[in-house]
Amino acid sequence: MDRDALAALDRVPHGGTSDPAVVDFSANTNPESPPGVTPVYEAALSVSRRYPSDGYTEFRTAAADAVGCDGPEVIPTAGALAGIRLVCSIAVSEGDRVLLPEPSFGEYAREVRLQGGSPEFVSHESILEADPAEYALAVVCHPNNPTGQAYPEPDLEAFAARCRGGDTPLLVDEAFLDFTDRESLGPAPGVVVARSLTKVFGLPGLRAGFLVATGEWREALETARPSWGLSTPAAAVGAHCLGRGAFLERTRQRVASERERMADRLATRFRVFPSDAPFLLLEVDPDDASVDALIDDAREAGYAIRDARTFRTLDRHVRVAVRRPTENDGLLEALDV
Structure with missing residues (x-):
């Protein structure tokens, strides 16, 4: 930082x-919120005098089933924003340029600047047409906040391919994707997906979310994530909610x-x-x-x-x-x- x-x-x-x-x-x-949250939370709270299992097996399995990836490709985080910071801490160094949409979630620019990077803004409507080469990171919010626009999946996939071609990692914030019937872009090579459980399940104070990544990015995020980064109640309630189709x-x-x-x-x-x-x-x-x-x-x-x-x-x-x-x-x- x-x-x-x-x-x-x-x-x-x-x-x-x-x-x-x-x-x-x-x-x-x-x-x-889904039924059954309170007893799950209370049961988890009763065992919270011990550290949580840092493997988060149950949570990862539920998240992987929800997104359509393998359990090890899930990186548990205390909400999507904690995951976004983790990605920026790895991808962005002092002086790096980062491609961001505007208008969009204000925390992207803040996290980039906290790492010494320089946000460069493109209209959210045309960001998928931008050239991602020579950026340290590109970020897309899908659906975009505050406009609400979800991108056509072929366009998003084509942009991800161009990011791979330019060796630019792509962070896709899918905090609101669960409100749609669209499929996640994760797990796609060179893409890190950030997911929030607190929006669609109505529990913003719980602070539960996860990243999805493959390959070298999965390895880097798994190594860099904080130990016990997800509380025992958040992991238990998150796993419970993820199964409520x-x-x-x-x-x-x-x-x-x-x-x-x-x-x-x-x-x-x-x-x-x-x-x-x-x-x-x-x-x-x-x-x-x-x-x-x-x-x-x-x-x-x-x-x-x-x-x-x-x-x-x-x-x-x-x-x-x-x-x-x-x-x-x-x-x-x-x-x-």
Whole structure:
């Protein structure tokens, strides 16, 4: 890590609220969790006076079954962001150029800068057309946050092939891919996939996720990962959730149906970006209302929405999550659509 970079960097703004009186549409987490989580957590907590088994066999097996890879190709991490930092710590050195999408998850640029690297931004819509050669790392968010766009699989695979040809590792953040029926890009040679269990299973405080990699990258990540990096409760609950296929299917159906319904209503007032994710990006007409006023009005009605102006290139945008139908109805009414 570049110590000189620490003085110039700050925390990255995120959604989420701790106010129990507010319905949180600012964070993109599932409002529901799979059945059986509590007893699994309590059983794991009861044995947490011992170190977890660093092999994480049960967790790796469940993750491998979910993604379609071999167990050793799974690298357990305390959430996807911990995995992204691990990748950057190996791939990026001082002065390295890293190809990033914009607008997208702000932590990518921060992690690159923490290693002394230089982020170079390309529109998220055209990043798969960029030349990845001479970059230390290329990053793609699939589906992209905050726009919600998932990339056509042939285009993503072609970009991965060009990265391999240019000897540039590709990091694909699939934190929201479980909300779609698309297949993971892992395990593909030269590609590291980052997965989050806390979004689709509605447990962001659990901090559970994993990377998928093959070959030399798998070996490097397995060597570099922290020992006992995943807590015993997180590993147990993660393995439990990964096996809940029926829950995932119900979630996908609800999100797809509600997202379409919300988009139709919201389009009567805002520009709504097409989305494959559990959220919608809205552009606010400056002749209608200011972003600040919109956020304040929603808050007064009991709803927190995300100020998306903290993302690069966005200047009059908000992002709203897709939640349960009755909650979504309340937000739509609060936004006067």
